[in-house]
Each structure stands twice: as structure tokens, then as C-alpha cells.
Amino acid sequence: MKRQIPLLIVILLGFTFVIHTFVPSKLSMDFYDWYQSWIKAISPFMVLLGIMSLFMVNSNKIQRKVPNWQYSVVTLLSLVATGAIGFIWGTQEGTPFMWMFKNVQMPMGATMFSLLAFYIASAAYKAFRARSMEATVLLVAAIIVMLGQVPIGMKISKYIPETATWILNVPNLAAKRGIALGVGLGMVATSLKILLGIERTYLGGGE
Amino acid sequence: MAKTKMNFFDRMQALDRRYIYLVVALAIILPLIIPFNSKTYVTEPVENIYKKIDSFSGRKDRAVLMCFSHDASTMAELFPMEVAILRHCFQRNVQVFTICFMPPAKPLMDFALQTAKEDYTVQSGVDYVNFGYKPYGIFLPIVLGMGDDISKAVETDDEGRIVSNLEIMKEIKNYNEMNLVVDFAASAAVQTWITYARARFGANVAAGVTAVMAADNFPYLQTGQLIGMLAGLKGAAEYEKLVDVFATHKEMVNGVETVVPRSFSKEILKESWIKLSDIKNPVYKTARTGMNAQTVAHIMIIVFIALGNIGYFVNKKKNEN
Numbered sequence: 305m306k307r308q309i310p311l312l313i314v315i316l317l318g319f320t321f322v323i324h325t326f327v328p329s330k331l332s333m334d335f336y337d338w339y340q341s342w343i344k345a346i347s348p349f350m351v352l353l354g355i356m357s358l359f360m361v362n363s364n365k366i367q368r369k370v371p372n373w374q375y376s377v378v379t380l381l382s383l384v385a386t387g388a389i390g391f392i393w394g395t396q397e398g399t400p401f402m403w404m405f406k407n408v409q410m411p412m413g414a415t416m417f418s419l420l421a422f423y424i425a426s427a428a429y430k431a432f433r434a435r436s437m438e439a440t441v442l443l444v445a446a447i448i449v450m451l452g453q454v455p456i457g458m459k460i461s462k463y464i465p466e467t468a469t470w471i472l473n474v475p476n477l478a479a480k481r482g483i484a485l486g487v488g489l490g491m492v493a494t495s496l497k498i499l500l501g502i503e504r505t506y507l508g509g510g511e
Numbered sequence: 512m513a514k515t516k517m518n519f520f521d522r523m524q525a526l527d528r529r530y531i532y533l534v535v536a537l538a539i540i541l542p543l544i545i546p547f548n549s550k551t552y553v554t555e556p557v558e559n560i561y562k563k564i565d566s567f568s569g570r571k572d573r574a575v576l577m578c579f580s581h582d583a584s585t586m587a588e589l590f591p592m593e594v595a596i597l598r599h600c601f602q603r604n605v606q607v608f609t610i611c612f613m614p615p616a617k618p619l620m621d622f623a624l625q626t627a628k629e630d631y632t633v634q635s636g637v638d639y640v641n642f643g644y645k646p647y648g649i650f651l652p653i654v655l656g657m658g659d660d661i662s663k664a665v666e667t668d669d670e671g672r673i674v675s676n677l678e679i680m681k682e683i684k685n686y687n688e689m690n691l692v693v694d695f696a697a698s699a700a701v702q703t704w705i706t707y708a709r710a711r712f713g714a715n716v717a718a719g720v721t722a723v724m725a726a727d728n729f730p731y732l733q734t735g736q737l738i739g740m741l742a743g744l745k746g747a748a749e750y751e752k753l754v755d756v757f758a759t760h761k762e763m764v765n766g767v768e769t770v771v772p773r774s775f776s777k778e779i780l781k782e783s784w785i786k787l788s789d790i791k792n793p794v795y796k797t798a799r800t801g802m803n804a805q806t807v808a809h810i811m812i813i814v815f816i817a818l819g820n821i822g823y824f825v826n827k828k829k830n831e832n
Contacts, residue, residue: 333676397622409618
């Protein structure tokens with residue numbers, strides 16, 4: 305019963321939504337409205353669940369003094385402080401919350417993302433070699449696209465941005481579309497398997 | 512053991528990566544400190560978004576929904592495009608809705624609205640409405656619900672007001688009126704809008720994405736499922752230019768410099784040249800200033816690749832000999 309009831313709920317609701325999408329009727333519309341009210345009421349609890357999970361994982365790390373447990377202390381203190389400041393003074397412009405966002409979160413987030421530029425430059429210098437025909441094609445394409453993305457590419461020749469656009473619109477698009485079709489077919493197959501009760505790993509637990 | 516003498520190329524191959532980091536830092540910081548004027552070339556996907564938004568100008572039965580789906584880490588690329596679109600909307604009297612489904616996006620959304628409305632007298636609930644943060648769990652119900660009735664899908668706005676009571680909602684019901692959704696993301700979030708809002712309700716969807724995510728969206732641009740795309744800082748710079756050339760175009764009227772918006776025209780765009788030093792507000796040229804740094808950084812990476820490969824081939828030939 306522990307597995308059969310959740311399975312039944314998934315199959316029943318899954319087919320209900322398929323019917324609602326492809327054969328909409330007054331009954332299915334009413335059911336959908338009712339479902340929307342429920343989902344709106346339930347979703348805030350997901351945030352609560354996330355916070356609880358974060359607390360449990362990090363407090364466990366602190367208790368067991370695992371390597372780098374100090375970072376967990378910072379995480380929990382930041383969570384409590386940010387939450388408290390937001391609740392007490394609000395989150396609008398001019399509040400301590402917004403000050404923290406502009407002076408702590410924004411520069412830290414930007415710093416993390418900008419590290420990418422340093423790694424790319426280093427990797428480009430150390431590892432991006434024309435060792436084979438494929439690597440040479442990749443290298444030439446990368447240089448054209450990089451030049452095509454900045455104004456100087458147009459200054460050098462109008463063909464550089466045009467070639468960069470062609471690379472993105474033809475070979476890149478063909479590969480992306482192939483991947484998208486594969487993913488799409490995979491999603492349809494997996495969804496059908498879930499709806500028909502063949503795929504049950506999402507229920508968790510062993511056999 | 513005898514020490515092998517290293518030639519120039521050997522030394523270059525074994526270069527400490529900290530020197531590379533130093534050069535990258537200088538290549539990015541210097542153009543930001545000493546800005547120079549570079550021409551921004553506008554591409555079609557950016558033009559299409561501009562033209563679509565501009566076509567809503569002054570209409571009470573049209574609105575743009577801006578969905579903020581990113582955090583502060585990708586702000587450098589996405590924030591300038593958000594501010595540029597908001598400026599365009601406020602300047603051209605286009606009604607705007609904003610929403611986010613990620614907690615870290617909420618302060619960003621507030622900051623973008625605050626920044627853009629500084630120079631405009633716009634009123635919340637009349638000219639724009641901020642739907643605020645909604646939990647990710649109701650992302651799909653909201654996307655689908657908006658196809659039926661926006662005020663039912665999003666019952667209250669960020670200030671706790673009932674959405675259906677707001678003046679801005681008088682002539683807006685669903686995607687038929689709120690006919691453009693622009694999703695700003697560093698992820699594949701826009702694909703949800705394409706799958707549900709576009710395919711099911713025919714809403715126009717556009718994307719503002721980081722440069723690394725742009726390649727993923729080209730298939731949707733080609734099929735027309737995305738009406739346009741702002742790709743990275745370049746896309747933001749292009750939109751900033753369009754706003755300056757058309758929406759906030761200034762002319763001397765009775766001896767006073769006055770904003771006289773003009774319609775989009777490829778000819779005007781081709782001839783227009785706006786010097787960065789002529790733009791007083793630094794926020795309005797963030798992306799174009801950043802593009803200077805990006806130009807130098809790209810050239811530097813290309814030089815690095817070339818140097819690395821020259822060293823590789825010289826050493827390869829030496830070893831073969």
C-alpha cells in the first residue's frame with residue numbers, strides 16, 4: 305500500500321491533466337481551478353522545507369566538526385541575519401536589506417561569476433591547441449565567434465560578424481536542435497513510463 | 512643532472528598562470544577606468560524586441576511582462592538590459608509587469624525598477640506593477656493561469672494589493688493583451704515560457720540571456736518561437752543604443768533640449784553615432800562601457816590562444832627534428 309497509493313495518485317492525476325490539456329471541458333477546467341488554489345497554498349511550505357533542510361545539513365556539519373565546518377556557521381548566520389533584517393525593516397530601497405544586497409551579495413556574486421574570465425583565459429592559453437583537425441575547426445570557430453561578438457570584429461571586416469552569425473545559426477543550431485529533439489523524445493518516453501506505472505524510481509526505496 | 516636551457520617558447524609554454532590572471536585583470540579594469548568610444552552594431556533579434564515593445568506605446572490594452580530569473584552573479588550582463596527595457600517602457604508609456612520566481616531575483620527586480628524610474632514620473636499600479644516574488648512551485652500554474660486570467664493567476668502584487676483592482680489591469684486580462692513576455696535568465700527558464708505561454712496561448716516570448724546561454728536559444732529564434740533575444744552584454748549594449756537613438760532622442764525645441772521620441776528606422780540607426788562621453792547618466796551606458804572591456808578581453812584571449820599555439824608548434828617541430 306505504501307507504494308501503491310502514491311502510484312495511483314500519480315497515474316490518476318497524470319491522466320487527468322493529459323485529458324484537461326487535450327480535451328478541455330467544464331469539469332476539467334473547474335478541477336484545474338481547484339488544483340491551482342491548492343498548489344498556491346502548498347508551495348510556500350516548499351520554501352519552509354528548503355530552509356529546514358539547509359538548517360539540518362549545516363547544523364549537522366557544525367556538530368560533527370567536518371572539514372570547513374566554519375563555512376556552515378557563516379551560511380546559517382547569514383541566513384538568519386538576512387531573514388531577520390528583511391522581516392524587521394522590509395526589503396525596499398533604503399532599507400538595511402537592500403544595503404546588504406548591494407554591498408555584499410552583488411559584489412560577491414559578480415566576483416564568483418567573473419572568475420570564469422580568468423579560467424577561460426588561462427585554459428585558452430594552456431590547453432586550446434590545434435592538435436587535430438577537429439580541434440583546429442573548433443579553434444577557428446571560437447576565434448571568429450569571439451571577434452564577431454565585439455565591435456572590433458566589424459571594424460576588421462563585415463564578414464567576421466556575418467560568419468559568426470552563420471556559425472551560430474547553422475552548425476550550432478543543427479547540433480542544438482538534435483540535442484533538443486533527443487531530450488524531447490526522452491521526456492515523452494519517461495513521462496509515458498511514469499504515467500503507466502512502469503517507471504517507479506521516483507517513489508524512492510529499494511525493491 | 513644537466514639543466515636543460517629553456518628557449519623563449521619553452522618559457523612561454525611554462526608561463527605561470529598568475530601572470531595570465533594579471534593580464535586579464537588589467538585588460539578588463541583599464542577599459543572600464545579609461546572608457547573609449549566604440550560603435551555598437553545592432554542585430555536583428557534585438558531590433559525585433561525593441562520594435563515589439565515600441566508598438567505597445569501609449570496603449571492601455573497592451574503590456575510587457577518582465578520575468579527576472581537570475582541572481583546577482585549574472586547581474587553584470589543582465590541588469591543593463593533590464594534597465595534599458597524598463598527605460599524604454601517608461602519613456603514610451605508602455606505598461607510593464609514584473610515578476611520573479613527565485614528569492615535572489617527579488618532585490619534585483621526592485622533595484623532595476625528603482626534605477627529605471629529615477630528619471631520618470633511613473634506610478635505603481637498605473638504605469639507598472641510589480642507582482643513580486645512567487646514561489647517556484649507555482650511557476651507553471653502561473654504561466655498557464657495567465658493564459659486565462661492574470662489577476663486570478665497572480666492575485667496580489669508586491670505591495671499586497673489585489674491585482675484585479677489596479678488601474679493598470681482595466682484593459683488587461685491575459686496573454687492576448689499582455690502580449691510580450693521577456694525572460695531574463697542565466698538558465699533555460701525561457702523554455703518554460705516557450706513551451707507553455709507561446710505554444711499553448713500564442714504569447715510573444717523574448718529572451719534576455721547571458722552570452723553562454725545564447726547558443727541554446729538559436730533554434731527557438733529560427734522557428735519564431737522567440738521573437739527576439741538579447742545575448743549577453745552585447746545584446747544589452749545594442750538595446751541601450753536603440754533607446755538612446757529612438758526612444759530618448761533629443762532635439763532642440765525653442766532653444767531647449769527636449770526628448771522627442773522617433774520611430775525605429777534602419778537608415779537612422781545606420782547613420783547614428785552616440786559618443787559615450789555625451790551620455791551623462793553612467794547607468795544608461797553601463798553595457799556599452801562594459802563592451803569596451805569585453806572587446807579588450809576577447810582580443811587578449813585570442814592573443815593568448817595564438818601565442819599558446821605558436822609555442823606548441825615550435826616545440827613540436829623542435830622535438831621532431
